[in-house]
Amino acid sequence: MRTVIEPFKVKVVEPIRATTREQRRAALEAAGWNLFGLDSQDVLVDLLTDSGTGAMSSEQWAALMRGDEAYAGSASFHRFESVVRELTGFEHVIPTHQGRAAERILFGELARPGDVVPNNRHFDTTRANVEYQQAEARDLIRPEARDLTAELPFKGDMDVDALEATIAEVGRDRIPCVTITVTDNSGGGQPVSLANVRAVRQVCDHHRLPLFLDAARFAENAWFITRREDGQQDRDPREVARELFRLADGCWISLKKDGLGNIGGVLALDDPELAERCRAMLILTEGFPTYGGLAGRDLDALAQGLIEVTDPAYLGYRVRTAEYLAELAWDAGIPTVRPPGGHAVYLDARGLLPHIPPHAYPGQALACELYLTGGVRGVEIGTLMFGRTRADGTDEPAPYDLVRLALPRRTYTQSHVDYVGEVLAEVATRAEQLRGLEIVSQPAMLRHFTARLRPLADAGG
Numbered sequence: 109m110r111t112v113i114e115p116f117k118v119k120v121v122e123p124i125r126a127t128t129r130e131q132r133r134a135a136l137e138a139a140g141w142n143l144f145g146l147d148s149q150d151v152l153v154d155l156l157t158d159s160g161t162g163a164m165s166s167e168q169w170a171a172l173m174r175g176d177e178a179y180a181g182s183a184s185f186h187r188f189e190s191v192v193r194e195l196t197g198f199e200h201v202i203p204t205h206q207g208r209a210a211e212r213i214l215f216g217e218l219a220r221p222g223d224v225v226p227n228n229r230h231f232d233t234t235r236a237n238v239e240y241q242q243a244e245a246r247d248l249i250r251p252e253a254r255d256l257t258a259e260l261p262f263k264g265d266m267d268v269d270a271l272e273a274t275i276a277e278v279g280r281d282r283i284p285c286v287t288i289t290v291t292d293n294s295g296g297g298q299p300v301s302l303a304n305v306r307a308v309r310q311v312c313d314h315h316r317l318p319l320f321l322d323a324a325r326f327a328e329n330a331w332f333i334t335r336r337e338d339g340q341q342d343r344d345p346r347e348v349a350r351e352l353f354r355l356a357d358g359c360w361i362s363l364k365k366d367g368l369g370n371i372g373g374v375l376a377l378d379d380p381e382l383a384e385r386c387r388a389m390l391i392l393t394e395g396f397p398t399y400g401g402l403a404g405r406d407l408d409a410l411a412q413g414l415i416e417v418t419d420p421a422y423l424g425y426r427v428r429t430a431e432y433l434a435e436l437a438w439d440a441g442i443p444t445v446r447p448p449g450g451h452a453v454y455l456d457a458r459g460l461l462p463h464i465p466p467h468a469y470p471g472q473a474l475a476c477e478l479y480l481t482g483g484v485r486g487v488e489i490g491t492l493m494f495g496r497t498r499a500d501g502t503d504e505p506a507p508y509d510l511v512r513l514a515l516p517r518r519t520y521t522q523s524h525v526d527y528v529g530e531v532l533a534e535v536a537t538r539a540e541q542l543r544g545l546e547i548v549s550q551p552a553m554l555r556h557f558t559a560r561l562r563p564l565a566d567a568g569g
């Protein structure tokens with residue numbers, strides 16, 4: 109088989125700056141050993157997130173110039189609305205500045221104190237927006253998905269029996285809607301099968317419950333369905349995506365992901381009465397319904413992005429890049445979450461660094477060492493991010509200690525990925541010399557963004 113190449117050529121370049129290990133060490137010290145504190149100019153290959161960090165196409169840049177900045181009735185809105193309608197089938201299209209703004213508006217209208225919102229697995233902003241309404245965000249991921257390395261094609265599937273049990277337990281009146289996240293971001297970008305969404309739809313029909321998709325990575329999910337699901341192999345990913353949306357009553361999408369935009373979100377739904385209420389909230393917190401939280405030019409670029417993202421050549425390259433990076437990690441002897449997801453590779457730091465206990469943050473130790481060694485920035489997803497501090501001041505370990513290397517869309521080439529593989533290999537040979545860290549200061553909430561740390565003199569055991 110030939111190399112899967114980037115299905116584009118480069119028109120504009122943005123220089124990236126190489127630094128020495130000494131410079132990186134000074135930058136990391138100044139940042140309190142927290143990669144969120146670094147200046148991007150001090151990072152060579154930035155794999156912190158795939159959110160809003162991708163490159164736009166020449167057609168998207170052209171679309172920016174078509175942007176109509178009229179306050180009301182902008183032509184850009186009509187172009188955006190018609191693409192979202194064609195893709196999702198939903199009548200009411202409500203633009204927001206990000207996915208979380210759509211979540212806040214939707215759950216602000218739907219969820220009441222004491223309600224339960226089932227999801228295969230809530231993304232963190234979704235959970236926060238459900239809990240902000242004093243409702244419970246309940247994850248019903250299939251149990252096998254809790255095994256990091258179980259090679260399952262659809263590890264993002266919801267446990268349908270658990271959904272039935274939840275409905276029986278709390279009663280349909282306390283469930284404002286059922287939600288499915290495609291792909292399961294928190295589980296490593298794992299896809300949900302069409303069969304699973306159909307099964308959840310049946311349960312929802314039986315109990316007359318609305319179903320909403322958190323569809324940030326709908327195109328990657330559709331691609332996995334055409335690769336892995338029986339009977340779906342010859343289908344066009346856009347057709348599959350449309351079928352997924354049509355199984356639901358509405359969706360919200362962070363357009364910083366599969367919208368191929370640098371900013372943007374959308375809420376789309378069929379229920380006219382709910383749409384009316386959401387639009388009223390939109391005016392209060394985002395803007396007039398024909399621009400929401402966005403400029404006209406953003407709406408135009410996003411409309412074009414939503415057309416491009418289901419191109420099979422793009423999706424084939426995208427998913428292959430994540431798989432290729434995972435193979436480089438395996439060659440280096442670094443265990444990862446398996447199978448690799450669509451948008452990122454998750455390194456198993458606890459597996460690589462068994463001498464560093466969770467309370468000394470093996471994920472953070474690995475992420476810092478990748479930066480010191482090669483200027484590569486990933487993000488810890490483990491005890492620093494999720495661990496709770498116990499009464500005695502020590503940390504309750506998170507279930508895993510991972511480092512996520514997320515791939516910005518259409519931004520880096522294969523040689524950048526090869527370079528990251530070389531950095532991984534170098535760090536892996538020195539794994540037993542890595543040391544743990546301790547927290548110097550931390551805020552009360554969401555500590556991983558702003559905590560300051562320092563390296564321990566030993567592994568921290």
Ligand SMILES: *Cc1c(COP(=O)(O)O)cnc(C)c1O
Pocket residue numbers: 159206207208209231233234289290293322323324325362363364365372373
């Ligand atoms: C990114 C993301 C969100 C939130 O969207 P923002 O645009 O970052 O506000 C919600 N759900 C999922 C699955 C996401 O990946």
